[in-house]
Amino acid sequence: MKIFQVLTSIAFRYMFTYVVGLSIAVFISMAVLYGVFAYNYFEDLQESIVEELETLTIVYEGQGVAGIEEYIQDQQRQQSSFFYLLADADYTKVTGTLKAWPEYREFGDGWLSIGRQAAGLVGGVPTLELVARSELLSNGYHVMAALRYNDILESNQLVVSTLLRTMIATLILGLVGGYFSARFTLQRIEDINAGISNIVKGDLGQRIPLGDSEGNVRQLIVNFNSMLDQTQSLMHGVRTVSDNIAHDLRTPLTRMRNHLSLLQQEADSDDMPRVQLLVEECDEILATFNALLRIAQLEAGNRITSFAHFDVGALVADVVDLYEPLAQDKELQLTQEIVAVELDGDRDLLFQMMVNLIDNAVKYTPAGGTILISVKALRPGGVLLTVADSGPGIPSADRENVFRRFFRLESSRGEHPGSGLGLSLVRAVVTMHHGRIQLKDNGPGLRVEVSLGGEY
Structure with a gap:
């Protein structure tokens, strides 16, 4: 599975959005919590300074400068975090732990901020x-009275740095986890799509494997397989009815046709055309029933034992030789590009398939038109059969419908006789050989491509 395919999948994009949103939410929450903590810390810092100034004022009023000096010495012995300075009216140092009255920046309500020059005031x-x-x-x-707030600045830098690193780590871990999670999900979806694709191609007996799926995915597969069971049962019922009708009516129709043939031999010249018409009608009905039964046999896979290795190019050339006189009668230009390609398959069925395709091309191509028939090798060990004509073609909306039994385009119902089973038989043959058939626009006309074996 390609990395780009995983990164552009819905599962990965959802996971990426979730991880980014979660990381941002965590970062904002931690920043707010730290902001509250820092505010409370600074409030406590200010309250401590106010209380210390009140204490210094009381000591001065009771004991004077000597009392202040003694108090400061006691605080130093106790390793207090406060810095002190007592200055006279000219701001000349009298006593204290600061070397001189500092330069400062007042930031409101009497509070002073002493910046980098504070390092020179304390050794x-x-x-x-x-x-x-x-x-x-x-x-x-x-x-x-002063207190250092390097601690809160350093903790601020540490917290911000930690938050950024945590968010980056969360993103990386989330993306890695999201990639593997999306890869697993996408692989499971591809397995389901592959199974559905095989079913769409005509293998209605196949089911989507449950695998290790749990929860909603498993229930979805179970429901889908159940729907396929019902669909297959209904289609089997319809096909069984049509096949039984064809099988049951073929015998009496055959007897009727034989009786009409005997009657034709005994009829006089006036009744001969009518009897002949009845015989032809019976032949058409019998041909339809035979086609239905053959399609049923192919869909059941009853002919797979007759597979053999043969030259597909030679087979197609035989079919072209068969239809060449008819094409000449219609003044059609029949072009063939055929090479020898060996393939394993049912020769009789592939012959019938090419007969149906070339017969349709000759039938629907107007006089003076062109028909191209080609056989090309596909690797490894496959073949591409092409029948392209310059006829009216098939609208793109009906190109899938024409493979249904008895479906015929409205434009061809009155002009060309037929039962609408020819392309159904063609698809059944292609499906039995695990191939693929595509109807394309030939501009003008129809281009039929049949791929058997190989890569396509």
Whole structure:
């Protein structure tokens, strides 16, 4: 199975859409959850700074600068995450863990953001981002408390990176899984289509195998096979009735025809034409019944034991020689392109098939028309038989109907006698040889192509 066929299948496109949609939904959900987490984290960060400033204010009011220095030293011994700075009215450092009053960016409601320059304010920290808040104390002193928010920035980058990688991994795994799932589904559909194709070609006895299918697919196959059973039963009933009628009436018609032949010998000259007409009518009815019975035998596969190896080209040449005088009488140009091709088959049935096809071509091609008959080899070990004429042809809408029993085009009913069984017999012969027949436009006229064996 080709990769492109799998990638363009409905199953894969559905799986791809599902995986992409799921990945986007998961990414958005995780982003929203992280946004809520980050917001709460930053709220807690700000609340901690406000509480720390309140504590520093209380310490200053009670103990002054010395109290602030002692408090900061205690916090350092406890490895606090806060950074402190106490400055005088000129913003000159008095005490604290920051080296100097920093440059900052105020982002609202008294909150300060200290960017890259914060790394120079704290020794031994290569990268540092601080969020801070300052408070004006008595005697013009300024106190600042700050916390680093590198953690939330780093976690933000980590989360975003993780989300992207997770989504990419989900897409890749989903596409790989979708490919194999679509491949399995498509293979099962192709198996079902192959079975249906064989049934459409005429093998109504074949059924779609259930295999390992489960659920709806299995039920679909079961229902389809059940429908085929009913259809085959109905068609078998119709064919049985028509075959029985043909078989039961053939014997009395044969006796009637024999009696008419005897009567013809004894009739006088005035009654002779009428008796002759009756004999011809009986012959036509008997020919129709014989054709029906032969088609029934072919569809039942009763002639397969007579298969043999022979030259199809020589057989077609014999049929052409048989119809060449008739074609000359109608002033038809009969062209043949025949090569020797060996094939296994029933010689008599293939002879009858070519007789029917060439007879139709001669019958329906107007005077002065052309008929091409060709035999070409197909690989491996097959043959392509072609009968192309310049007659009126067959409309594309009726090209499948003409293979039905007793079907005849309205335009040919009054002009050309027949029973409408010729092409039914042809298809039965082709089907028994596991071949294929196609009716095409010859522009103008009809082109009949019969493929037997080989690749087609």
